[in-house]
Amino acid sequence: MIALGIDIGGTRIKAGLVDEQGRVTASSSAPTPDNLSAFRESLVSLVRELLVPVVAFPAPEARQVPGAGAPPAARLAGVGVGCKGILHPATTKVEVLPGTLWFLEGQVLADLAAPALPAGTMVVADNDARVAMAGELAWGAAKGRSEALMLTLGTGVGGAIVAGGKLLRGATGVAGHLGHVTVDPDGPACICGNHGCLETIFSAHAIEAEAFSVAHRGCDSRLTALARQGPAALTCRAVFEAAYDGDAIARGIVDRATRALGAALAGLLLVFDPEIVILGGQITDAGEPLFAALRGELALRTKRMLRREVPIVTPQVAAQAGIIGAAALVKGR
Numbered sequence: 001m002i003a004l005g006i007d008i009g010g011t012r013i014k015a016g017l018v019d020e021q022g023r024v025t026a027s028s029s030a031p032t033p034d035n036l037s038a039f040r041e042s043l044v045s046l047v048r049e050l051l052v053p054v055v056a057f058p059a060p061e062a063r064q065v066p067g068a069g070a071p072p073a074a075r076l077a078g079v080g081v082g083c084k085g086i087l088h089p090a091t092t093k094v095e096v097l098p099g100t101l102w103f104l105e106g107q108v109l110a111d112l113a114a115p116a117l118p119a120g121t122m123v124v125a126d127n128d129a130r131v132a133m134a135g136e137l138a139w140g141a142a143k144g145r146s147e148a149l150m151l152t153l154g155t156g157v158g159g160a161i162v163a164g165g166k167l168l169r170g171a172t173g174v175a176g177h178l179g180h181v182t183v184d185p186d187g188p189a190c191i192c193g194n195h196g197c198l199e200t201i202f203s204a205h206a207i208e209a210e211a212f213s214v215a216h217r218g219c220d221s222r223l224t225a226l227a228r229q230g231p232a233a234l235t236c237r238a239v240f241e242a243a244y245d246g247d248a249i250a251r252g253i254v255d256r257a258t259r260a261l262g263a264a265l266a267g268l269l270l271v272f273d274p275e276i277v278i279l280g281g282q283i284t285d286a287g288e289p290l291f292a293a294l295r296g297e298l299a300l301r302t303k304r305m306l307r308r309e310v311p312i313v314t315p316q317v318a319a320q321a322g323i324i325g326a327a328a329l330v331k332g333r
């Protein structure tokens, strides 16, 4: 049995066939169109391309032959789709999706893919952060775990929770938005409408905004020198590098952000008592200095209640994680 995983990203739609061991056996991708009709066309053609070798699409009369064995469609366990926003996992309706993919809001993803699928194919969908966790739960760092947290530290902060061995969705599908835990009640405005969410302080965008502010004030820092090379030079990665190279101002930005992440994570550890925490996303490229600082924060804030160190690990399903995770949604059904 195989599953088809589809990863709808802001720049590309990726799709792949995934076997029962979580291996991608075939994959393809296309640029993400900027309107609904082009999107539907693109999705259908990607799915067709991948399913042709798998599903023979028998003529209607062939399906009725008694004793003919399982129809070819039976090799396809189902289709999983991952997308940003808030999705209804069973109906695959996109409930909330601000940003470049706004035209998908209100759409039922299963209906969009239907022309390319054999009748009766199961289609499930979930948001990209939960999809990443589904992949880790099926074949990665959370395999065999019943309690786990995952945070994706990128331009924003994504999150997902496994509780009692299952992905936590909450009453309305919002559960797991760990980037929107408030860490400063009077902090900066967040895209979600709240103030002082974790991702307004610890995220690539937040850290870069702090660095721009430092450079704008003309502070004596490598960040100011970098800004003179152009805005593209002042990346989150550059801020971390300057900080760990000894630039005091960059260090101040990184330490403040890391403390906020540590404080949020400490609260989450006491709420969920997970066996492990998986930290993914581009900022984890900062490596051991970041992980060591976090472990220090967590030990200070949680040791009396938890009485143990919760391992912080990186994702094991890394390459093509969006496709593999989406396929894992099918396995989890």
Ligand SMILES: [Zn+2]
Pocket: 179, 180, 190, 191, 192, 193, 194, 197
């Ligand atoms: Zn927020």
